[in-house]
Amino acid sequence: MKTQNSIKSRETFVEASSIAAIAISVIALLITLTSSAAEFKFASVCSDDMVIQRDVASPVWGFAEPGAKVAVSLNGKAVGEATADEKGRWTVKLPAQKANKKPSTITAKCGKETHSITNVLFGDVWFGCGQSNMAYTFAGYGRLPIGGEEFLKKAEGNPNIRTLLMNDGENKNSPYPREDAIGIKWETSTYKSMRKNGAALYWMGWKLNQALDVPIGLVNASWGATKIDGWIDQAWAKDHGTGHAKGVAGFWYNRWTDFMKAGGPEVYEKKIFEWNKRFDPASNFVNTKPSLHDPDFVEDESWKELTIDGRGFQCDPFPEGFTGEVWMRATFELTEADLKKNWSIGYSESYGQDMNYLNGHAFGGSGNPNHGYGVPIKEYGRVGKNVLSVRYKVYAAGKDGRPGGMLKPVSIALWPSRAESHEMKFKACIGEQMPKDIWNHPECRKPNDARAINLFSATTMDAGLVHPLYPMAIKGAVWYQGCSDLGNGKYADFFKTLVEGWRAQFTYKDKL
Known part of the structure; x- marks a missing residue:
């Protein structure tokens, strides 16, 4: 049925609809922030097809109700127990294993629930991080990288090289340190998975596999054009960072903490709705x-x-x-x-x-x-x-x-x-x-939304792409970045903080 309508006289409908939309969005965000603590599961980075670092007591971890008891076994043999902390996180360290190409199964049991990760290998895990230098894929642009297609055909199907791409799917940067990654998993070396992975890190892993004949796991957390300050860990660097890096991390840590203390998303949505009614009413009508x-x-x-x-x-x-x-x-x-x-x-x-x-x-x-x-x-x-x-x-x-x-x-x-x-x-x-002089009004400053970030927001790349990896055991780390920081006189502070943060939060044997 066709109706005659005007755009006028809709304030009551819109205000009710907007408030409902706000409530739904807040509930959705709160579910996102808390669901990992309520659901018993392995962390996303502990998935089928993963490679676990050899020769060191490597942690596996996940989430459950706070206080829940979790028992972990490796190939049917009990290896440890843990109690989920106040955030719902549990961690068990596996006994150190030698390199092994034979697939293993790790099982976690909590009450009547059981979850397993399968096709697990033990070998060397390398963490790669940086900007486009590290992110640049085999798919490339045009005919680059040179020889990429030929290499993919040669390397495809190697069962002993596995990849974990941290910027895959919906997993992006975050305003706060994320406990669990979103929608990512380990993958075997198929043509499809290899094409989307960083060429530099994969090439290195392939050469190591050829030379050492052990399984290789490649964890890539990188993003084109990003600066080094995006990759420092705010929670760690605010207390332990060097020079300028410590201050930057503290600012971003306090920005999110103050936002949540003030009521978080729920209070912000109410504030911005009232601000919009006065200065930008069109935005309340989306x-x-x-x-x-x-x-x-x-x-x-x-x-x-x-x-x-x-x-x-x-x-x-x-x-x-x-x-x-x-x-x-x-x-x-x-x-x-x-x-x-x-x-x-x-x-x-x-x-x-x-x-x-x-x-x-x-x-x-x-x-x-x-x-x-x-x-x-x-x-x-x-x-x-x-x-x-x-x-x-x-x-x-x-x-x-x-x-x-x-x-x-x-x-x-x-x-x-x-x-x-x-x-x-x-x-x-x-x-x-909207008011004609909106941007000149003395009270026009918008309420702060700590969720508003971009690729250049300090600490947010680590918060979304690296923090969910801790305390994974690794063999070493590869950093490939720099051009976005040309002229940055504080680079030494950030680089020292970056490396020391990795050393403090990853698990490794001897030196990193």
């Missing part, structure tokens, strides 16, 4: 009025034809100096053949934040001036009429006084040829307006 992007929505008289001619959203139908939320809708036709093709949408000189919907289904959004993404025509397209809806948040003026909004037309085109295209002829409706 995805809370589905009918506006419903393909059957009928625009009323408040929707006007939109002309995109370089003036942005500072001309009719917008009021002078408009700042706030705009909803736009355009229709276009597709044939049966079109539904089988690849399509993309591109924004050029777009000074705002967009969220896109095809026939009611969200598929992409960005705040970058020039960007684009694939349009899910194959999934959500229809023969005949299709509707593109865009929720757009615009600021009155950008850098150097340029107008906010879209300065150039938007088209959906064939990808990559662009041989066919549909220019979007939008109708627009003004949503929530």
Whole structure:
């Protein structure tokens, strides 16, 4: 059934919806933070196909209810017991083992529950860390690395080289030291797994395996463009770091600690909701009025034809100096053949934040001036009429006084040829307006969200990609990084702190 709708008079619905959304997001985060303590399991980095360091009492660990008793056996023989601590973490050290290519099984039992990790080998485990130098994969870019494909074909299927890629799947950097990694596991040397691994570390491991004839485990925690300060451990370095590194770690440790003491995500979401009501009301309305992007929505008289001619959203139908939320809708036709093709949408000189919907289904959004993404025509397209809806948040003026909004037309085109295209002829409706002088207001400073991080946030790479590895036993570590720290006069402080932190938290024999 088609309905006549206006964007007005939705405050009650939106506020209730937003509060509900906040509650759901907070519950989801709290479940994420606490679930590892409640569920009996091995840590993600202790999985099937792993390699465990030989010749040293190597720990295996996991999670259970605090106070729970856990018994561990190796190939059916009891090797140790542990009690889960107040965080729900348990650890058992295995007796030192010689190198062994014969697969082993490690079993943990807690009450009536039993979990096992299988196909485990004992050999040498090497930890690799750094920026793109270490992250650069065999898949590479273009024809690089030279000889990569030839090597993969030669090395594929070696049962005695295993890899653990810490930046795989959803496991990314974190604002706080993560106890368990997310969605990662050890893998054997298949063509698929090898292509996504760092070429430098794998090549080294392959050479060691050839020379020593022992199983090799390669743990890669790396990320392109990152700086060394991202890889120091905040919890350890705030107390034991050297010079400048100690202060940086302390800042980030206190940032998260203070955030949680103040009430954490739940209190923050309430603060930001109130801040948005005053300074940025459009942000409280994200995805809370589905009918506006419903393909059957009928625009009323408040929707006007939109002309995109370089003036942005500072001309009719917008009021002078408009700042706030705009909803736009355009229709276009597709044939049966079109539904089988690849399509993309591109924004050029777009000074705002967009969220896109095809026939009611969200598929992409960005705040970058020039960007684009694939349009899910194959999934959500229809023969005949299709509707593109865009929720757009615009600021009155950008850098150097340029107008906010879209300065150039938007088209959906064939990808990559662009041989066919549909220019979007939008109708627009003004949503929530924001104060014109928002950024000059003395009370405009947003509440601090300690979860807001990026690739260059100090300590956060270690917190998400390295901290979950402790106290894994390793043979040694390989650091391949530097170009992002050109000119960093404090590099020596960070490097000393980095290495000493590894020595304090990894398990190893003799020297590391």
